[in-house]
Amino acid sequence: ASTNIDGVWQRAGEAALVAAEQERAARNIPSIAVGIVTRDGLVWSGGVGHADAEGKQPLDGNTVYRIGGLTQAFTAELVRSLAASGKLDLDAPVTRYLPSFQPRNTFGGEITVRHLLEHRSGLVRMPPRGHHADLESATLAETVTSLNATALMSQPGSAVKYSDAGYAVLAHVAEVAGGKPFEKLLAETVLTPRSMTQTSLRADKSSLAVATMAPFDGERFAPAVFDTGVVASLGAQSSTKDLARFTQDLFGREAPTLSGERGVLDRHDVVSLSGATYGYTTDLSVFPADGFAVITLMAIDSAQPVLKRLRDFTARQVIAAKTKQRRPASELSTKVPVGTAHRLQGHYSDGAHSLDIRIVDQRLFVEAPGLAAELRQRGSRLVVDDLAVSGDELQSDSKARSVTFRGVTYQRTNWERPAEPTADLAGFVGEYGWPHNILRVYERDGDVYARVEWSQHYKLEKAGKDAYRFPAAGLYANEELRFTRDERGIGAAANLSGVVMPHRDLGAETEIRSRANAPFIAALVANARKMSPPAQPANLRKPDLVEVNKLEPTTKLDVRYATTENFMGAPFYDSPRFFMQRPAASGLIRAHRKLAEQGFGIVLIDGYRPWYATRMFWDAVPPESRPFVADPSQGSRHNRGCAADISMFELATGKTVEMAGRYDEPSARSSPLYVGGTSLQRWRRDLLKNAMEAEGFDVYVNEWWHFDYGEWRNYPVMNVDFNEIGGGS
Numbered sequence: 001a002s003t004n005i006d007g008v009w010q011r012a013g014e015a016a017l018v019a020a021e022q023e024r025a026a027r028n029i030p031s032i033a034v035g036i037v038t039r040d041g042l043v044w045s046g047g048v049g050h051a052d053a054e055g056k057q058p059l060d061g062n063t064v065y066r067i068g069g070l071t072q073a074f075t076a077e078l079v080r081s082l083a084a085s086g087k088l089d090l091d092a093p094v095t096r097y098l099p100s101f102q103p104r105n106t107f108g109g110e111i112t113v114r115h116l117l118e119h120r121s122g123l124v125r126m127p128p129r130g131h132h133a134d135l136e137s138a139t140l141a142e143t144v145t146s147l148n149a150t151a152l153m154s155q156p157g158s159a160v161k162y163s164d165a166g167y168a169v170l171a172h173v174a175e176v177a178g179g180k181p182f183e184k185l186l187a188e189t190v191l192t193p194r195s196m197t198q199t200s201l202r203a204d205k206s207s208l209a210v211a212t213m214a215p216f217d218g219e220r221f222a223p224a225v226f227d228t229g230v231v232a233s234l235g236a237q238s239s240t241k242d243l244a245r246f247t248q249d250l251f252g253r254e255a256p257t258l259s260g261e262r263g264v265l266d267r268h269d270v271v272s273l274s275g276a277t278y279g280y281t282t283d284l285s286v287f288p289a290d291g292f293a294v295i296t297l298m299a300i301d302s303a304q305p306v307l308k309r310l311r312d313f314t315a316r317q318v319i320a321a322k323t324k325q326r327r328p329a330s331e332l333s334t335k336v337p338v339g340t341a342h343r344l345q346g347h348y349s350d351g352a353h354s355l356d357i358r359i360v361d362q363r364l365f366v367e368a369p370g371l372a373a374e375l376r377q378r379g380s381r382l383v384v385d386d387l388a389v390s391g392d393e394l395q396s397d398s399k400a401r402s403v404t405f406r407g408v409t410y411q412r413t414n415w416e417r418p419a420e421p422t423a424d425l426a427g428f429v430g431e432y433g434w435p436h437n438i439l440r441v442y443e444r445d446g447d448v449y450a451r452v453e454w455s456q457h458y459k460l461e462k463a464g465k466d467a468y469r470f471p472a473a474g475l476y477a478n479e480e481l482r483f484t485r486d487e488r489g490i491g492a493a494a495n496l497s498g499v500v501m502p503h504r505d506l507g508a509e510t511e512i513r514s515r516a517n518a519p520f521i522a523a524l525v526a527n528a529r530k531m532s533p534p535a536q537p538a539n540l541r542k543p544d545l546v547e548v549n550k551l552e553p554t555t556k557l558d559v560r561y562a563t564t565e566n567f568m569g570a571p572f573y574d575s576p577r578f579f580m581q582r583p584a585a586s587g588l589i590r591a592h593r594k595l596a597e598q599g600f601g602i603v604l605i606d607g608y609r610p611w612y613a614t615r616m617f618w619d620a621v622p623p624e625s626r627p628f629v630a631d632p633s634q635g636s637r638h639n640r641g642c643a644a645d646i647s648m649f650e651l652a653t654g655k656t657v658e659m660a661g662r663y664d665e666p667s668a669r670s671s672p673l674y675v676g677g678t679s680l681q682r683w684r685r686d687l688l689k690n691a692m693e694a695e696g697f698d699v700y701v702n703e704w705w706h707f708d709y710g711e712w713r714n715y716p717v718m719n720v721d722f723n724e725i726g727g728g729s
């Protein structure tokens, strides 16, 4: 028997849990579940974190996760069973079962059932209807029919190209061959015989472990949960126990499953089925020759590298325990030391492409062609280690005059003002899609990039008028993105192989939401004025607020909170005044004078802010915007006279410059790490950041315009009105 002889599974599992908890805590992952399976079933399972938002519901083998692409293993099992009973021929053309299935095929050859199973059909990734972002329900038949409006990307059988659409076709083939609706067939053939009672093809939020979306340069938010037409590819939810029941039947077969990716871990063969869907990243890896499998389920979006590391670690623990060898230790990366970070921060170029290294929130980040991620230290190496991308090493010489990354050496250089993008391209830069699934189009080094599915960046090639093509490898290999324009020539929609994504104006959309309380601002201010700020320790410095524009009249005063032109849509200051503590004001003025060398000056938007305004923001904004306002129980650094909301204006014209997003816009565009917009916008953003950092300020992690003076802790939170402030010159 394989059950826990000599505590093998127990020991391996417990070590895996320690590693899982390290990753969970370091990355703030709601939960991670791990299971070890043999032909006898689940021999060990455990989990870290909680299944509910309140942190009360502990994890166990019954905790339910959405499993994304792992669903394909169930669909493949159904197809295998239909083939075994002679109802389906794996090598028959799909048209034998679906005669009207006719996507455009300029390559010749026919798609077979096996091509669909192995992602070798040449079909596009997503069907025009019922795709993974489509909130409008579509039947399997409608989803499959919509593919007739698409073209094959390669000759059937000739290349692997992942396709959820292909699994929808497969499910439709199965229902024709099996003579019953797909879900019924799947239940009867795969789920019920294995007593997989917690597994369902219908997304049911109430039974799911709480999970989070976690985009690199945006706020975390709850994942969308809905059913689509590609349910047979990525729609299932399941538990460790149910997946174990499914997995135990995979041992002893010539090939454990008809789907899945074959690989090798330390000379051990492994067949992996993996999944990623809104908020969840999952994996089921079978080590057939070793007689065990590892199930890993994580309640966070797009975290494949983290999951794979944990899976490998668990498998190595099992192998070592079984062979009585020394078990490997887990190695968590560490933050890059401050000195190294400051040495590396800067702009680098190889002549054609650039690489940026930035410090934000005392952490180090790299932005390179097609990648944006945190840089961390692993031993003495500097490596990319983020949720969605991990492993690449960055090398530099001792003075950081150059860095080598992904085989390219970049020289440190002054980032010269980038050219305006061509009008043609500028019109398409922006966000497309839906709040749960945003496609971002941006310009970098004069090239066009798309960020898809929240984490993957691809350089696009021009493919005709208003059309761009994805590269030959990746999620949307060879597919085309076609734009339509509105009457101003701005992108109105992006069409990705028939999936039509409307253009989104994040500035306007978020403004509508944040201004919803505009009629009540006066009442909210009155209410906030009755409240008291948090008590302050006695030993802080005596405030010495000075009026910055009076000390330096060449700055431009634009105190939005004294006007209706702010995110609240209503004025709440009596007069437009901009105070800071004297040393902070001096630093800001020095930055302003330095920027003049580049032709810019500083726009003063908000400095010292009485506490009542911070309290009012907290009450007025929707919960999802809270990361963009300070917690009044702590007070804002503005309340201490030590924060500045600023932008830049051109000295030549007096015009405030355009950044990637608006001032006070509660969206990803406000992040100082936002990988979007144009190079020129990001260049201006970095210019301001660098000028302020050189004078002792730190940019706020969510807002390119907000800078904290380093000594803010020494000053008290205040609630005095501008007209009560004396001195000021």
Ligand SMILES: C[C@@H](N)C(=O)N[C@H](C)C(=O)O
Pocket: 614, 617, 627, 628, 629, 630, 636, 637, 638, 643, 645, 664, 700, 703, 706
């Ligand atoms: C509200 C915005 N302008 C801002 O200043 N946010 C920071 C977080 C603050 O309120 O301190």
Ligand SMILES: [Zn+2]
Pocket: 638, 643, 644, 645, 705, 706, 707
């Ligand atoms: Zn601010």
